[in-house]
Amino acid sequence: MNGEVLCERCVMSVRRRILTTGSRLLAAATVAATVLVPAAPAQAAPAFPFVGGFQLFNVRSDKCLTVAGGGTADNDVVVQSACRDERSHLWRMRLVTLTGLFQVQNVRSGRCLSANEGSGRVVQYRCDDAVSRRWRLWDAKGTGFYIRGAASGRCLTVAGGGVDENAAALLSTCGPARSRRWDARLSGSTERA
Numbered sequence: 388m389n390g391e392v393l394c395e396r397c398v399m400s401v402r403r404r405i406l407t408t409g410s411r412l413l414a415a416a417t418v419a420a421t422v423l424v425p426a427a428p429a430q431a432a433p434a435f436p437f438v439g440g441f442q443l444f445n446v447r448s449d450k451c452l453t454v455a456g457g458g459t460a461d462n463d464v465v466v467q468s469a470c471r472d473e474r475s476h477l478w479r480m481r482l483v484t485l486t487g488l489f490q491v492q493n494v495r496s497g498r499c500l501s502a503n504e505g506s507g508r509v510v511q512y513r514c515d516d517a518v519s520r521r522w523r524l525w526d527a528k529g530t531g532f533y534i535r536g537a538a539s540g541r542c543l544t545v546a547g548g549g550v551d552e553n554a555a556a557l558l559s560t561c562g563p564a565r566s567r568r569w570d571a572r573l574s575g576s577t578e579r580a
Contacts, residue, residue: 435481435482435483436481437479437480437481437490437492438479438480438481439477439478439479439480439571440477440478440479440494440573440574441477441478441479441480441571441572441573441574442470442476442477442478442571442572442573442574443478443491443534443569443570443571444470444569444570444571444572445467445544445545445565445566445568445569446527446530446531446565446566446568446569446570447548447550447564447565447566447568448467448545448549448550448554448566449470450467450468450469450470450545450550450552451467451468451469451470451471451476452465452466452467452476452478452500452543452556452569453465453466453467453468453473453475453476453493454466454475454493454495454496454498454511455553457473457475457495458475458496458511459495459496459497459498460496460498461498461510461511461512461513462510462511462512463496463498463510463511464508464509464510464555464556465500465509465510465511465555465556466545466553466554466555466556467545467552467553467554467556468552468553469552472574473495474494474495475493475494475495475496476574477493477494477495477574478491478492478493478494478500479491479492479494480492483516483521484521487523487524488521488522488523488537489521489522489523489524490514490520490521490522491522491534492514493511496511497514498511498512498513498514499511499512499513499514499515499520500520500522500534500543501517501519501520502519502520502536502538502539502541502543502558503519504519504536504538504539504541504558507541507557507558507559508555508557508558509543509555509556509557509558518537518538519536519538521536521537521538522534522535522536522537522543523535523537525561527568529568530565530568530570531568531569531570532568532569532570533561533567533568533569534569535561536558539558540561541558541559541560541561542558542559542560542561542562542567543556543557543558543567543569544556544557544558544559544564544566544567545557545566548564548566548567549566
């Protein structure tokens, strides 16, 4: 099965999650991406807005992706932390290409999730067109989804695959481990989005 088919299934999976939150703008964008996925090389998407306000939580630890210390600067480290109803624990997504690439933006800082493809370190950085700030969401065939760096194809996980508070987010080889799976829910909710 090629990556385009997996991406299409993932986009549809994310579409279902997004629809349950009432964020129809992103759902419409994912429908457009699904229809156009088989098209040729990546092309710029129309200027879709960032939508959402989701907690992205690790399936293994049930802890949320956040910026260490609630920071707002470029290169602040992204970690997992006990989920709280704080803007630094909320993320928005925006479709940036018609082939299903997304940017993931922290609500508090307005900065995007960014991967250092060499070191695997994950930080926040201003939202721009750099491939290091583009992500593909892949269905984990069960609980959650994989958040894969567009450049490397490696998956977002937490240091040591553990459950420790403030464990750093990083890129690692994709695999079935629950520490490499993420899911989304509305802030303050125990229900998955």
